[in-house]
Every structure is written in structure tokens, then in C-alpha cells.
Amino acid sequence: MESLRDLASATSGDPVVRRALAAEIRSACVDVGFFYVSNHGISDDVINKAVRAAECFFALPIDAKTKLDIHATPNFKGYTALLGEKTNPASKGDLHEGFDIGWEPVCGAEIFADGPSMYGSNVWPENLPGFREDVLAYYHAAVRLGLLLFPLFALALNLPEDFFADKVTKPAAIMRLLHYPPQPPQLLEGIEGIGAHTDYECFTILWQQDNIPALQVMNANGKYINAVPIPGTLVLNLGDQFARWTNDVFKSTIHRVINATGKKRYSIPLFFGTDYDVKLEPIPSCVTPDSPVRYEVVTAGEYVKSRLEATYAHSAM
Numbered sequence: 001m002e003s004l005r006d007l008a009s010a011t012s013g014d015p016v017v018r019r020a021l022a023a024e025i026r027s028a029c030v031d032v033g034f035f036y037v038s039n040h041g042i043s044d045d046v047i048n049k050a051v052r053a054a055e056c057f058f059a060l061p062i063d064a065k066t067k068l069d070i071h072a073t074p075n076f077k078g079y080t081a082l083l084g085e086k087t088n089p090a091s092k093g094d095l096h097e098g099f100d101i102g103w104e105p106v107c108g109a110e111i112f113a114d115g116p117s118m119y120g121s122n123v124w125p126e127n128l129p130g131f132r133e134d135v136l137a138y139y140h141a142a143v144r145l146g147l148l149l150f151p152l153f154a155l156a157l158n159l160p161e162d163f164f165a166d167k168v169t170k171p172a173a174i175m176r177l178l179h180y181p182p183q184p185p186q187l188l189e190g191i192e193g194i195g196a197h198t199d200y201e202c203f204t205i206l207w208q209q210d211n212i213p214a215l216q217v218m219n220a221n222g223k224y225i226n227a228v229p230i231p232g233t234l235v236l237n238l239g240d241q242f243a244r245w246t247n248d249v250f251k252s253t254i255h256r257v258i259n260a261t262g263k264k265r266y267s268i269p270l271f272f273g274t275d276y277d278v279k280l281e282p283i284p285s286c287v288t289p290d291s292p293v294r295y296e297v298v299t300a301g302e303y304v305k306s307r308l309e310a311t312y313a314h315s316a317m
């Protein structure tokens with residue numbers, strides 16, 4: 001898991017330069033579905049404040065956190081307690097706690113209505129000054145990075161650069177603050193930090209804490225490889241929406257977290273999908289007689305919602 005892509009040229013005005021970067025991204029997407037990115041444009045200050053916000057939030061008394069329980073909000077916003085998720089349905093639950101937000105614009109003017117399509121208002125803790133601002137500053141920076149990546153993914157698929165432009169107008173971007181307590185030395189049977197899974201959206205932009213190696217990615221031989229943190233980089237991995245768009249030309253790779261370091265670990269994934277009303281239709285060039293259509297067409301919202309419902313079903317109140 002050592003492939004690193006330098007995004008410095010992502011904003012180059014020279015299409016030849018952008019195409020060269022897209023070709024590098026294509027190889028990572030086709031071969032592994034996981035890579036690191038440097039020069040991603042999110043400043044250390046923005047990252048550090050979001051991480052500090054996560055530390056303060058998870059240090060709150062459990063009552064303050066459960067007031068924001070994810071089961072009590074429309075469309076999966078808020079707090080998930082330890083063992084509240086079964087990312088791998090065969091497990092006994094995940095040894096992490098989380099805090100989830102969805103799209104929220106800077107000015108607060110343009111909130112999408114709560115509804116079946118997965119949009120909905122965020123919930124925020126009381127009495128945690130600066131938390132919302134610091135979390136949203138990171139969220140918006142990561143959304144900007146995501147919007148920069150879509151044209152590169154389009155080029156990587158030999159599509160026009162603006163192929164996804166009309167499909168990502170209302171960013172379907174779920175972000176999570178995650179806290180993994182140290183896992184006991186004898187791994188509890190059936191419990192992992194996060195069980196083996198693929199992500200649900202097009203791609204995930206993941207910040208993971210330095211010096212706490214815990215993320216593992218399954219390679220083509222079914223063996224887990226450590227995705228050790230590389231300072232100054234973010235991890236990018238593809239999710240199921242891209243696997244569906246590309247009929248599995250782009251890999252949505254199984255991964256899990258086991259925090260056996262004896263220390264707390266924090267991470268911040270942002271899952272970036274298309275607008276929830278967009279149909280996940282295979283790109284014609286990815287369907288061939290040797291590789292016929294593999295997935296039934298559903299909307300992005302239907303797909304993500306059904307996966308989240310399955311993940312949380314066991315801990316419903």
C-alpha cells in the first residue's frame with residue numbers, strides 16, 4: 001500500500017499535465033482502489049483544529065453524546081456509541097464511536113430538506129465552543145478537494161472532464177469523526193475497530209492519525225496489508241458507487257481497522273458520492289461482452305441509505 005499521488009498538478013491550467021495525473025490516478029484505481037495523496041490542499045491548521053474538536057467531543061460525558069444519538073435523527077446524523085455499528089454484519093459490533101455530519105453550507109442559507117433522499121439537518125453538541133466551526137472548516141476543505149478530484153476521475157475513465165459536474169451539484173458528502181479506543185491485547189472475538197467492509201460512495205478522503213497504524217486493506221490475494229499513516233498525506237479509497245459506475249473497473253476495496261497500538265486513535269473519513277437522486281448507471285465503455293453489466297441500477301440515495309440501515313439495524317432504539 002505505498003502508492004502515492006502528488007496532487008500539486010491537479011489545478012494545472014495545462015490539460016496535458018492534468019491528463020498525466022489522471023493516468024496515474026487510473027492505475028491506482030484499477031489496481032488497488034486505495035492510494036495516498038500529497039499536496040491535497042487542506043492545511044495543517046484546519047486538520048489540527050478538527051482533530052482537537054474530535055478529541056473534545058469524544059471526551060464529553062456519555063449523556064451529552066447520546067443526546068445526539070444517530071438513531072434519533074433523520075438520515076443518520078449525530079453520535080454512534082461504541083458497538084453501535086456493525087460495519088461487517090457478521091461481527092458483534094465495531095469498537096469505535098463516531099459523530100456524523102452531512103452537507104451544510106457556510107452561510108447556513110441552503111439546507112436541503114429532511115427526506116427520503118438522505119439529506120437532512122446536522123445536529124451539534126451544546127457547550128462546545130468552536131466545535132461546529134472547526135469541524136465545518138475541515139468539512140468544507142475536504143469537499144473542495146473532492147470537487148477537484150471528480151474531473152480527474154472522469155479523465156481517468158476517458159470521459160469528458162465535466163462528466164460528473166451535473167451529478168455533484170448538492171454534495172452528498174457524509175463526514176465522520178471517529179475515535180477508536182485501544183483494543184484489548186487479546187482481541188475480543190468478533191470485534192474489530194471497524195469490521196471488514198467496502199465504502200458506499202464514490203470515494204473516501206481519509207485523514208488518519210500519524211504514528212497509530214491500524215487501517216488494513218485487503219489485497220487481490222485476500223491478504224490484509226497495513227495502510228500505515230504517512231505524515232502530510234491523506235488516504236483516498238474508492239467506494240461502491242464508483243464500482244457500480246465503472247462495472248468494477250475501479251475497485252471498491254475491502255478494508256478494516258484494528259487498533260492494537262494500546263493508544264487512542266482518531267480518524268476523519270469524508271465519503272463523497274454523487275447527488276442522491278442520480279442513478280448509478282454503468283459507463284458504456286466499462287461494459288463489454290467479456291464484462292457484462294454486474295449491478296442493477298439504483299439511485300445513489302437509495303444505495304447509501306440501504307447500506308446505512310443495515311449497518312445500524314442491530315442497535316436501533
Ligand SMILES: O=C(O)CCC(=O)C(=O)O
Pocket residue numbers: 176178194199206208215255256257267268269
Ligand atoms: O478509521 C479509518 O482509518 C477507516 C474508517 C473507515 O473505513 C470508514 O469509516 O469507512
Ligand SMILES: [Fe+2]
Pocket residue numbers: 197198199255
Ligand atoms: Fe471504510
